[in-house]
Amino acid sequence: MRENISGVIPAVNDFAQLRAFLKSDYGRCVLMHWKLGDLDRVFPALKEKNRTALIHADLTAGLTADAAGAEYLVHKFSPEGIISTKSAAVTAAKELGVTAVQRVFLIDSAALARSEASVARTAPDYVEFLPAPCPELFPMLSRKFGVPLIAGGLISSREMAEDLLSRGTVRAVTVSMATLGRNGENI
Numbered sequence: 001m002r003e004n005i006s007g008v009i010p011a012v013n014d015f016a017q018l019r020a021f022l023k024s025d026y027g028r029c030v031l032m033h034w035k036l037g038d039l040d041r042v043f044p045a046l047k048e049k050n051r052t053a054l055i056h057a058d059l060t061a062g063l064t065a066d067a068a069g070a071e072y073l074v075h076k077f078s079p080e081g082i083i084s085t086k087s088a089a090v091t092a093a094k095e096l097g098v099t100a101v102q103r104v105f106l107i108d109s110a111a112l113a114r115s116e117a118s119v120a121r122t123a124p125d126y127v128e129f130l131p132a133p134c135p136e137l138f139p140m141l142s143r144k145f146g147v148p149l150i151a152g153g154l155i156s157s158r159e160m161a162e163d164l165l166s167r168g169t170v171r172a173v174t175v176s177m178a179t180l181g182r183n184g185e186n187i
Contacts, residue, residue, distance in 0.1 A: 005054075005081075005099065005126060005150065008161045010177040012053075017177035018042060021051070028052045028080060030174050036062035043077045052080040054101060057089045067092035074098055083128060090122045100124040101150065106134065112144075119145050128152050128174065133160070138169035150174060 005028070012021050012029045015038075021029050022045060031042065031053045039060075046053055055073050057065040063072070065084050070092035073079060081099025084090050093100035102124040104115035119127055127145045130153030142149055151164050152174035161173040 004171075005101075005148075006171050007165065007173075008158065008180075009054075009150075009172050009174045010180055011152070011174050012177050015041075018045065020181070021177055022046075022049050024180070026051075028054065029177070030054045030056060030083060031079075032056040032059045034060055036060055039077055043079075054081040054083050054099065055079045056103075057082050057084040058086065058103070065089045071096060081125070087118055087122045090124050094122075094124070099126070101126045101128050103128045103130065103152075105130050106137070106141075116144050119147065123147070126150050126171070130154075132164055132170075132173060135164060135167050135169075138167060142169050155179065 010021050010026050010029045011032050012018050013033045028051065057063060057069055057073060063069045065086045067088045070082050070089040073082060074096045079098060081101055082089055082093035083101040083103055085103045090100045090102045102119055102122055104127060106112055106129055124147060126148050128150040129141060132151035133154050148171040149169065150172045151170045155161050155173060155175045156179065158180055161175045164170055164173050
């Protein structure tokens with residue numbers, strides 16, 4: 001059964017941030033900007049500390065973010081879930097029984113309409129939208145997408161993330177581990 005995702009989720013982009021994450025109190029992270037080969041070192045470290053990770057398939061160097069790429073990640077590393085802008089990767093994640101997060105960019109009304117249609121087709125477990133600092137749109141996005149929302153991008157502090165969460169419309173907020181600091185605190 002898929003676990004509910006909520007709260008502040010650190011985005012971990014390198015080994016220094018991974019070490020900081022493993023020293024923090026956070027239980028899950030998003031892995032972004034990793035080389036596919038480096039994940040062989042990341043997942044044993046996560047498992048040793050009883051932590052989980054969502055892998056951003058689009059931002060994994062050496063991997064194609066499609067159904068085969070998602071299948072490889074799930075079978076090789078057993079992540080908690082897959083994040084992708086690609087419908088095929090999101091659909092594959094659902095079929096493989098891991099959390100499926102579809103990432104969408106809110107650039108303009110046309111992008112919103114395309115994202116709404118894509119989310120309707122893939123029916124992900126969550127939609128992560130970027131950029132996050134547009135809380136006045138949260139209620140409308142929640143109605144349009146009809147699935148729990150995650151906000152990400154352009155978050156400059158833990159306080160900003162907590163403010164976004166306090167509005168009650170997003171379930172989680174992804175924040176760079178660099179923003180959260182060495183031990184998960186603000187820099």
